[in-house]
Amino acid sequence: MVRVHYSGGGRYRTSGHQFEEGDIVDVDEGLAEYLCEKDAFARVEGDTLEEDNHYQERAEEVRDGEHDEYLDAIAEAESATTVQDAVGERRAELEA
Numbered sequence: 001m002v003r004v005h006y007s008g009g010g011r012y013r014t015s016g017h018q019f020e021e022g023d024i025v026d027v028d029e030g031l032a033e034y035l036c037e038k039d040a041f042a043r044v045e046g047d048t049l050e051e052d053n054h055y056q057e058r059a060e061e062v063r064d065g066e067h068d069e070y071l072d073a074i075a076e077a078e079s080a081t082t083v084q085d086a087v088g089e090r091r092a093e094l095e096a
Helices: 029-036 054-063 068-077 081-095
Strands: 002-006 012-014 017-019 024-027 041-045 048-050
Touching: 002 029, 012 029, 017 024, 024 029, 029 041, 054 081, 068 081
Parallel strands: none
Antiparallel strands: 002 024, 002 041, 012 017, 041 048
16 A cells, blocks of 8 residues: 545545545555646655656656647646646747
């Protein structure tokens, strides 16, 4: 089992689990991987949170121009503020 921390606002429900903001819950490895791809979840290692940086990796790919042809779709689908900011920065760079 893997411990995950939910820092999102409100309730989040998936796979028979319901999370409230601040919850730390034991889930299986597969569900932990799925949840930690979302910005509101992080693994808990001992007494510390291990921040999952998938959204930062996605933001860097956008800033590097790897997905220029998909900026509109990314902006529409992405929930991470960091990635949204990267889309805005990349658009400004392309317009300059």
